[in-house]
Amino acid sequence: MENHVLIPSLECAVPLHVLQIKKLGYLPPIPDGMEELIGSHGDTLLFADKREKKGAAAEIFNKLALTIAIMSFAPGGIRVFGNHWQNKL
Numbered sequence: 001m002e003n004h005v006l007i008p009s010l011e012c013a014v015p016l017h018v019l020q021i022k023k024l025g026y027l028p029p030i031p032d033g034m035e036e037l038i039g040s041h042g043d044t045l046l047f048a049d050k051r052e053k054k055g056a057a058a059e060i061f062n063k064l065a066l067t068i069a070i071m072s073f074a075p076g077g078i079r080v081f082g083n084h085w086q087n088k089l
Contacts, residue, residue, distance in 0.1 A: 006045055007081050010065055017069030018087050025089065030070055031063045038064065 021027060031037075037060060044057045045064070068085060071078040077086025 013065035014069050017066045030067050034067050
């Protein structure tokens with residue numbers, strides 16, 4: 001997993017979501033159905049799945065990045081894919 005494009009992509013996207021959250025001044029809710037989305041369609045992020053609709057990987061990726069950004073504001077932050085994100089409002 002350490003050579004997968006997902007990790008550096010998250011390293012770029014999560015801080016952008018963090019900036020948006022800080023501008024809001026409050027934590028938005030985690031997108032509905034994230035557990036099911038990652039559990040049943042997580043392979044779309046890792047592999048080019050031609051069976052998925054166009055843009056599905058991007059939609060899942062953006063929801064994942066937003067979820068990580070939101071969870072980074074929890075006490076102690078969040079560690080995922082070998083990276084640790086921690087923020088404060």
